[in-house]
Amino acid sequence: APQLDGYFKQVDEMAGSFIKRLADAVAIPSVSADPGLRPKVVEMGKFLEKELKALGATVELRELGKQPDHPEVDLPPVILGRYGNDPNKRTILVYGHYDVQPASKEDGWNTDPFALSVDEESGRMYGRGSTDDKGPVLGWINAIEAHQKAGIEFPVNLLMCFEGMEEYGSEGLDDLIKAEADKWFKDADAVCISDNYWLGTEKPCLTYGLRGCSYYKITVSGPGADLHSGVFGGTVTEPMTDLVSLLGTLVDNKGKIKIEGIDDLVAPLTEEEKALFPNIAFTMDDIYESLGSKTTIFNNKEQILMARWRYPSLSIHGIEGAFSGTGAKTVIPACVSGKFSIRTVPNMELEEVDKLVFAHIDREWERLGSNNTLKRELMHAGKWWVASPKHWNFSAASKAVQQVFGTEPDFTREGGSIPVTLTFEQATKKNVLLLPMGSSTDGAHSINEKLDKRNYIEGTKLLGAYLHYVAVEPQV
Amino acid sequence: APQLDGYFKQVDEMAGSFIKRLADAVAIPSVSADPGLRPKVVEMGKFLEKELKALGATVELRELGKQPDHPEVDLPPVILGRYGNDPNKRTILVYGHYDVQPASKEDGWNTDPFALSVDEESGRMYGRGSTDDKGPVLGWINAIEAHQKAGIEFPVNLLMCFEGMEEYGSEGLDDLIKAEADKWFKDADAVCISDNYWLGTEKPCLTYGLRGCSYYKITVSGPGADLHSGVFGGTVTEPMTDLVSLLGTLVDNKGKIKIEGIDDLVAPLTEEEKALFPNIAFTMDDIYESLGSKTTIFNNKEQILMARWRYPSLSIHGIEGAFSGTGAKTVIPACVSGKFSIRTVPNMELEEVDKLVFAHIDREWERLGSNNTLKRELMHAGKWWVASPKHWNFSAASKAVQQVFGTEPDFTREGGSIPVTLTFEQATKKNVLLLPMGSSTDGAHSINEKLDKRNYIEGTKLLGAYLHYVAVEPQV
Ligand SMILES: [Zn+2]
Ligand SMILES: [Zn+2]
Ligand SMILES: [Zn+2]
Ligand SMILES: [Zn+2]
Incomplete structure (x- = not known):
């Protein structure tokens, strides 16, 4: 197994600067739904470009033309990055988005949504985009930086695709992914997307299916x-x-x-599939809490999860x-x-x-x-999407979770769709893994969106650890 | 039968000045739904006060306090008028409203909604409030003036109640009517409301029921x-x-x-009631035209009218x-x-x-x-409302229609409600007659609202003739 203690120690030491990086990102109101804030979305893309270039990554900005329903503004660029170019290493393609949902104090936020507010006691870091999806995007950059600072060789070639229109329909992205499939994304051996959430608040999960x-x-x-x-x-x-x-x-x-x-x-439901549900860390109270009521159709978690997934x-x-x-x-x-x-x-x-x-x-x-x-x-x-959770991409991620969190992850599906998942799978013909950083209580599109410090810092460890495991995991 | 030739001749001679009076009224955008236009509604009320006082009527303005859902503005006053005080004459209470629906050129009007536009060929007079309800309200004033100019004795004592909030729920009116029932309205022998429409375009009607x-x-x-x-x-x-x-x-x-x-x-439907329907001037084409489609439930006018009324x-x-x-x-x-x-x-x-x-x-x-x-x-x-169409108030109106239009009116009901009708009936305990001036094609609440010159001028004759007949009609 990969030796990760040095990397983990480095991440812990840099926690303050990683939080500062997140605060800098949250301070840019990159709301893609508001054409008036388009310059801020572009500014956020350039922020990523600068951070990546400072770490020695190659970066290209892909322009996508005018916004179809607002032809007076340009779409924000897709940030394509590459870190490492070693033919002896696996190449992992990661995706995230740097735009955010709209937010304003008047909606009922307790703090300024565009000023990261860290509650030291609870470890909650409030701010629009903290968990969706700036935290995960910066997690990859943090991982690169920590490797450099610790003098640890980066285990893979990392391809990055960060878009700025996800919260407004990912306008233009599908065509770009198809066009880059045999160009920028050509070397990819597997894909990892960090833009969803744990099922609960304690246990990480790996997601292998979407409706x-x-x-x-x-x-x-x-x-x-x-x-x-x-x-x-x-x-x-x-x-x-x-x-x-x-x-x-x-x-x-x-x-x-x-x-x-x-x-x-x-x-049809197989016995093997059925056996997965009882072990999943999820209770009826979890769903009652997220519903804000007890008006469920079923009263046991197995049926609830099957109905959802x-x-x-x-x-x-x-x-x-x-x-x-x-x-x-x-x-x-x-x-x-x-x-x-x-x-x-x-x-x-x-x-x-x-x-x-x-x-x-x-x-x-x-x-x-x-x-x-x-x-x-x-x-x-x-379309719905289901990947094989037995693929080496998943088993590597599972081992990384065990090493960082000391527990096996839940293998989950989700009820909603993340269309880019299917697009990447179809364009690259590679396995796609959804590796969430945030937890179920983060309130991605709500007021008071937050990311827990633990999820961000241990999550940065997880992303790095995953890259080490996926670099060496044998193909089944 | 009353001798009305002199009055009719006078109305014809004054047609031009009556149309000028309507143009002056339409020019005041007395939109009750827009608190910003409240001064214009008040201006319209004062216009009526001035016209009535110039003719020697007694006028009082009743203030109704603040508008409940817009406490920053006063409700427009109710104009109470009395013309004549002869204990040997019958006293007729008439109601109308001087506010109008909102309108702006951008909604699709062919002309400025607040500038009466007379198409000489068709006789159509376009303008917001022309038919709803400024034309009918001015009809009563025209009738008084024509009697004075022709030197004909006015046949009744006329009580008037003109409100300025009808198009916004008649805020405050019910209480006022109840409060004035044994004061301003005390002498009323019958009530006449002119704020609805003929069933078609050719034949006048008297309306005796509402759902x-x-x-x-x-x-x-x-x-x-x-x-x-x-x-x-x-x-x-x-x-x-x-x-x-x-x-x-x-x-x-x-x-x-x-x-x-x-x-x-x-x-239950009685034979007598059933017999009323076949004679009514109404065709399936009339309803198809007003629907803009042929998607009716029934395909004969009797069933359609019964379903509506x-x-x-x-x-x-x-x-x-x-x-x-x-x-x-x-x-x-x-x-x-x-x-x-x-x-x-x-x-x-x-x-x-x-x-x-x-x-x-x-x-x-x-x-x-x-x-x-x-x-x-x-x-x-x-509540629904039904009056007796055999009451002397109705038979007087019927005779007036015959004299002015040379035809018996249709006795109609309506599918919609005019709540003030029931309020007047309950407060005064007198028979209420709905005597419309405009026709079915006037488009009261639509763009390009109009009143036909014929309906306005012959309608002014009708209101005067009605007062002559109702003055002498024997009680049954
Ligand atoms: Zn997202
Ligand atoms: Zn989102
Ligand atoms: Zn009206
Ligand atoms: Zn109206």
């Missing part, structure tokens, strides 16, 4: 314009009545999807075109669109899902016998 | 905050699923209210708290409120309706077996 998402819109229209319910109520076929009927046929409140044939597409779900998100304000408006909306999405899992073929959804809606529409007009469409679809 | 409206809100809540459907889809009982199920039990797309017991409250209806207006924007947001809303209302008709007791609605919702909620929380409430209720 997909197919998002649908069904529109019912009739009258030429919105009508007054006093004048027209009772005389016109109301689009809302039709739409509510249709939406009511999709799912029941026990989570059962009522679209014929959907369940048949789901990979390995079974599909259908959620009705809302209705566009109907009255949605406060107060009491007596309108008959002329054209209403119901939005719902299905979280997809292996082995659901997305085209097959669409076919079943549309067939179901058409059948129910027929049944309604309405003289209104129906339109149904797929708004967007992202 | 009521009971507006409900049902709220389903569970999680402590909105959730991400990727993380929580499949594990939590989604409030939207429950709400959509509940809303789906209320009404079908043929207009049938599925709340047990509601239909039993509706007064004498049967209840239930409309689902929308959902508060769900995703209602464009785009594709993957949210599980934590708390959603469905809004629906029932248009009520004789003999539905409103308390009984509430009881049936709540019992139905509770029963369906029980059936859902949800662990979410339900709250249901009545947001507001206005």
Whole structure:
């Protein structure tokens, strides 16, 4: 096993300067959703460029052109980095993002969101981007620096891809990844992404699966314009009545999807898979806390985790075109669109899902016998992703977790999608590992986002340790 | 029968100055919904005061205090007028409003909404408030002036009540009407309101009924905050699923209210009532045109008019708290409120309706077996109103229509509510007549609101003629 004591000691010694680095990064309000703050996003990219170059890395900034929905501003550049060029070493490609969600004190933050505030007692470091995703991105830079300072040879060639539009749809990134697959990313032997979270607060995890998402819109229209319910109520076929009927046929409140044939597409649960769930560090109290209520469908963690990770779900998100304000408006909306999405899992073929959804809606529409007009469409679809947790990329990371945290990680999946995962897998044809730094309570997109000092410093150790293990892990 | 030729001739001669008066009124943007325009509303009230005083009427302005939801501004005054004080004459109380709906050129108006634009060829006079309700209010003033100029004795004592907040909920009016019932309004023998519209464009009508409206809100809540459907889809009982199920039990797309017991409250259709419908000047093309589509529930005018006037209806207006924007947001809303209302008709007791609605919702909620929380409430209720069309107030108006337009009026009801009607009836205990001036195509609350010159000038004749007939019509 790799000897890491020197590296760990160095990281501990540099903890203060690593926190200073995070504070410097958090101070740049790189909010990608706000075109007015675009210069700050670019400034943040240049900050990374400077840090990396100071450590001797090669850095190139890839421009992505104008922002499609705001053609007056340029997209922020993707930062491509390379540290090390030794053909005898493995090459690991890591991804992160340097943009952040919007934040302002008025939203209810206890501190200035763009000034890292360290609570020494709890070890919590509050600030927008602390955990999502500046902390993890800086973790890689910290790891390089600690190796240099400690005089320890860096174990791999490190390829880096840091983008600045993740919180606004990763505009332009897919094309860049495809274009660089046989250029900047050509040597990559495996991929590691640090942009998700531990399942709880104590135990690290390695993530090997994500659900997909197919998002649908069904529109019912009739009258030429919105009508007054006093004048027209009772005389016109109301689009809302039709739409509510249709939406009511999709799912029941026990989570059962009522679209014929959907369940048949789901990979059966194997005994081996089933055996993974009881050991996972997760309790019903964890989910009650994150929900803020006890209104779960199941009352045991195995079913909850399976429902979240390995079974599909259908959620009705809302209705566009109907009255949605406060107060009491007596309108008959002329054209209403119901939005719902299905979280997809292996082995659901997305085209097959669409076919079943549309067939179901058409059948129910027929049944309604309405003289209104129906339109149904797929708004967007992202595929599910599952990697092999037995791959050497994962077993190396598992050993690194054991060395840093003294415990085996949980092997987890997630209910949501991180589309870039699938893009990297498809473009590089390499195994992709999700190696989170932050914990479940960090509140990535909420007010008072934080990263625990322990997660940041031990996390920096973990990223370095992972690189040492992945450098030597035998291929299975 | 009253001799009215002199009066009619005088009105024709003064047509130009009456249109000038309307233009002066339209030029004052008395938008009650905009607190910033409150001085203009007050200016419009003072305009009426000045016109009435110039004709020798007694006028008092009743202040109503601060606007509850905008305590920084005063409510506009109610203009109380009296013209004539002859104990040997009948006293008629008329109501109208001098405020208008918001309007701006950018909404799509072809002309400046606050500059009356007269199309000489079509006779259409475009401008905000032309038909709703400045034209009718000025009609009463025109009638007084024409009598004076022609040297004809005014046939009744006229009490006037003109308010300035009608388009924003008639804030403060109910209390004022009740307070003045045995003061300013004490002598009233009958009430006439001119603030609705002909059923079509050719034939005047007298309106003797309005539906009521009971507006409900049902709220389903569970999680402590909105959730991400990727993380929580499949594990939590989604409030939207429950709400959509509940809303789906209320009404079908043929207009049938599925709340047990509601239909039993509706007064049975008598043969006499049924016989009224075939003669009414109304066609399916009229409704297709006003709908902008052919998506009606019925395909004959009798059923359409009955559904609009004498049967209840239930409309689902929308959902508060769900995703209602464009785009594709993957949210599980934590708390959603469905809004629906029932248009009520004789003999539905409103308390009984509430009881049936709540019992139905509770029963369906029980059936859902949800662990979410339900709250249901009545947001507001206005009672239906029906007057006797055989009352001397109506027969006088009918004769006036015959004399001015050479045709018998249609006796109509309306699907919507005009709450002040019921307030006047209950406060004065007198018969209330709705005597519209404008026609169905005026577009009261839309862009390009207009009043036809014919409706305004013949309408001024009608208001005067009505006063002559109502002065002498024998009590039945
Ligand atoms: Zn992120
Ligand atoms: Zn994020
Ligand atoms: Zn009006
Ligand atoms: Zn109005």
